[in-house]
Amino acid sequence: MVVKISDNIVSPLGLTSEENYSAVKAGQSRLSRYEGKWNLPEPFVASLIDREKIQVDGHYTFFEQIVIKSASAAIAEAGIDPASPRVIFVLSTTKGNVYLLDNGITDFPDERVLLGVTADVVAKHFGNPNKPVVVSNACISGVCAQIVAMRLLERGAYDYAVVIGADMQSPFIVSGFQSFKALSPEQCKPFDASRRGLNLGEAAATMVLGAKETDGCWKLVRGAIRNDANHISGPSRVGEGSYRALKYVLGDCPADEIAFVNAHGTATMYNDEMESIAVERAGLLDVPVNSLKGYFGHTMGAAGVLESILSMRAIDDNTILPTRGFENLGVTHNVKVSNTIGHTEKKSFIKLLSGFGGCNAALLFRKEEQK
Amino acid sequence: MKHFVVLNDKSVMVDGVPMQLENQGMAMLNDVYRSKIGDYPKFFKMDALCKVGFVASELLLKAETDSEISQRKAHGTSSRAVLLFNRSGSLNADTKYQATIQEADNFFPSPAIFVYTLPNIVTGEIAIRNLYYGETNFIVLDCMDLHTIAEQIANAFQDSETESVLTGWVDCYDENHFEARMLIINRNEDILNELNKIKQ
Amino acid sequence: MEELILKLKQEIIEALNLEDVKPEDIDENASLFGEGLGLDSIDALELIVLMEKNYGIKLSDPNQGKEIFKSVAVMADYISKNRTK
Numbered sequence: 001m002v003v004k005i006s007d008n009i010v011s012p013l014g015l016t017s018e019e020n021y022s023a024v025k026a027g028q029s030r031l032s033r034y035e036g037k038w039n040l041p042e043p044f045v046a047s048l049i050d051r052e053k054i055q056v057d058g059h060y061t062f063f064e065q066i067v068i069k070s071a072s073a074a075i076a077e078a079g080i081d082p083a084s085p086r087v088i089f090v091l092s093t094t095k096g097n098v099y100l101l102d103n104g105i106t107d108f109p110d111e112r113v114l115l116g117v118t119a120d121v122v123a124k125h126f127g128n129p130n131k132p133v134v135v136s137n138a139c140i141s142g143v144c145a146q147i148v149a150m151r152l153l154e155r156g157a158y159d160y161a162v163v164i165g166a167d168m169q170s171p172f173i174v175s176g177f178q179s180f181k182a183l184s185p186e187q188c189k190p191f192d193a194s195r196r197g198l199n200l201g202e203a204a205a206t207m208v209l210g211a212k213e214t215d216g217c218w219k220l221v222r223g224a225i226r227n228d229a230n231h232i233s234g235p236s237r238v239g240e241g242s243y244r245a246l247k248y249v250l251g252d253c254p255a256d257e258i259a260f261v262n263a264h265g266t267a268t269m270y271n272d273e274m275e276s277i278a279v280e281r282a283g284l285l286d287v288p289v290n291s292l293k294g295y296f297g298h299t300m301g302a303a304g305v306l307e308s309i310l311s312m313r314a315i316d317d318n319t320i321l322p323t324r325g326f327e328n329l330g331v332t333h334n335v336k337v338s339n340t341i342g343h344t345e346k347k348s349f350i351k352l353l354s355g356f357g358g359c360n361a362a363l364l365f366r367k368e369e370q371k
Numbered sequence: 372m373k374h375f376v377v378l379n380d381k382s383v384m385v386d387g388v389p390m391q392l393e394n395q396g397m398a399m400l401n402d403v404y405r406s407k408i409g410d411y412p413k414f415f416k417m418d419a420l421c422k423v424g425f426v427a428s429e430l431l432l433k434a435e436t437d438s439e440i441s442q443r444k445a446h447g448t449s450s451r452a453v454l455l456f457n458r459s460g461s462l463n464a465d466t467k468y469q470a471t472i473q474e475a476d477n478f479f480p481s482p483a484i485f486v487y488t489l490p491n492i493v494t495g496e497i498a499i500r501n502l503y504y505g506e507t508n509f510i511v512l513d514c515m516d517l518h519t520i521a522e523q524i525a526n527a528f529q530d531s532e533t534e535s536v537l538t539g540w541v542d543c544y545d546e547n548h549f550e551a552r553m554l555i556i557n558r559n560e561d562i563l564n565e566l567n568k569i570k571q
Numbered sequence: 572m573e574e575l576i577l578k579l580k581q582e583i584i585e586a587l588n589l590e591d592v593k594p595e596d597i598d599e600n601a602s603l604f605g606e607g608l609g610l611d612s613i614d615a616l617e618l619i620v621l622m623e624k625n626y627g628i629k630l631s632d633p634n635q636g637k638e639i640f641k642s643v644a645v646m647a648d649y650i651s652k653n654r655t656k
Binding site for chain 2: 039041094095096098101102103113114115116117119120131133134135136137138144148151152154155157171172175176178179180224225226227228229230231232233240241244248355356357358359
Binding site for chain 1: 611612613616619620633
């Protein structure tokens with residue numbers, strides 16, 4: 001059995017999980033419109049971390065600093081020794097230090113743009129002797145990293161895993177999504193009839209996971225990664241990969257035990273439609289669905305970790321969080337998208353993600369009664 | 372017999388036997404595509420990393436199909452995972468994309484390049500080609516560490532639907548520096564022992 | 572117009588990496604998407620970039636593309652009427 005021991009979120013809404021959860025529950029967001037930012041010709045709406053709030057250390061890039069800040073907090077709370085050979089670091093990121101490719105930026109060695117090198121820098125910061133694993137599986141990386149860690153712990157390869165999901169925004173990523181016509185000119189509206197695309201966001205989120213001997217009441221029950229085998233950027237029209245992932249993680253768990261499905265819900269036309277199809281096919285139309293993108297934007301490599309942590313906090317608080325930005329259902333199937341704070345006594349939820357490359361991931365979490 | 376493919380920018384070997392080739396680099400891969408594959412025009416739209424991984428996977432699966440056991444049986448199921456590793460991530464596509472946005476007066480971000488700025492796209496290309504609905508994942512390491520790779524392959528079999536894993540090292544630093552080492556590992560095989568075949 | 576159509580065909584082949592396709596293989600009146608050249612959604616986005624880069628035409632709504640990218644002839648007609656460079 002693999003359990004969550006501690007967690008942390010560094011985002012524009014706060015520097016701890018608690019601050020982030022309270023802000024979300026209060027309906028807050030730092031999604032703002034940026035004009036002329038980074039000399040980009042087109043304006044965009046994003047949720048960006050105030051660079052001044054993060055302690056500056058010249059040895060580390062901003063990306064590495066948010067990773068270290070978040071991981072330090074979670075490790076301290078867990079009370080584990082990060083330098084132990086029984087601890088493995090798993091980093092989830094899509095673009096890491098990609099901003100260093102800009103010809104004008106020369107503060108760091110070229111190879112720091114490589115994800116394995118930046119992960120090594122982080123692991124060395126904590127004195128960890130093992131080779132860190134970087135999961136770079138597009139927007140589902142955050143759930144994949146948890147699945148990777150979970151399996152290592154289940155097999156007894158390590159006692160603890162520090163799973164960190166993080167991405168920072170840069171002209172590289174923003175212009176790319178603009179060229180894809182995927183960005184909303186306004187705050188995103190997941191599952192809404194008038195949704196116009198996604199907003200990008202930045203965050204670092206960490207979970208320390210442990211094998212069964214350790215205390216903790218949040219259990220990672222089952223995870224799955226499945227491919228649509230359809231198109232490298234467009235989601236499956238029949239929700240194939242997400243459906244298959246949902247079906248696998250549900251196993252023999254009855255749908256009425258699930259408090260909610262925390263969807264990817266990026267607010268692009270195709271993603272939300274695809275998820276509604278997958279949820280319907282998996283027999284989950286009666287289960288509430290929410291998306292947290294309206295609070296943080298799409299935080300890419302951080303999303304899977306950040307959204308899992310907040311969903312756990314919500315159940316700790318017997319709450320189903322509302323989908324900020326959602327008003328009128330705009331997908332084919334009648335999914336129960338939550339738009340107000342709901343109450344639940346149920347103890348399980350599913351985190352669902354999908355990404356470029358046709359990949360999809362789902363993870364079932366359950367809160368066990370504390371003994 | 373266990374099949375394996377080892378290729379780089381200068382040579383291509385299937386089961387340790389080198390192919391006779393005239394060119395090097397991307398031109399060599401295009402030649403291999405034309406002479407051994409040839410029915411998939413989408414190949415020319417792929418970035419270099421995807422071309423490297425795609426050609427390696429096609430040669431590997433062709434060797435499997437030509438042998439007694441048809442390994443293309445995984446078609447249309449979740450039973451085969453695609454799990455690849457490298458050091459450079461999507462660096463080659465990243466660099467090419469950066470060039471489309473580097474100059475303010477020549478700022479034309481290319482969506483066709485941007486889509487390849489994720490290393491896992493190659494796993495998607497292989498899944499699409501072979502209709503694999505199983506697990507696909509991409510892991511970046513700072514070097515080809517077989518112990519870590521073996522651990523991750525063992526991980527993939529913890530998904531009860533996974534019966535085999537198409538796996539290996541697929542790295543593309545730039546269009547003239549790349550390598551692929553690929554094989555299929557089945558459930559219950561000795562992973563580290565199998566990986567030794569692609570080590571040399 | 573003949574000249575623009577030929578130039579456009581060459582630009583499309585280059586921008587979309589249509590290896591093994593020659594300008595004379597493209598029927599300027601045939602549909603660009605679906606059958607024929609087998610173009611997809613990423614190609615459509617890349618054509619939007621081509622329009623801006625080579626002809627100074629900005630299409631902000633990708634849905635506009637659906638009409639304009641019907642065929643090379645339709646594209647050429649639109650370009651000749653709207654080009655700024």
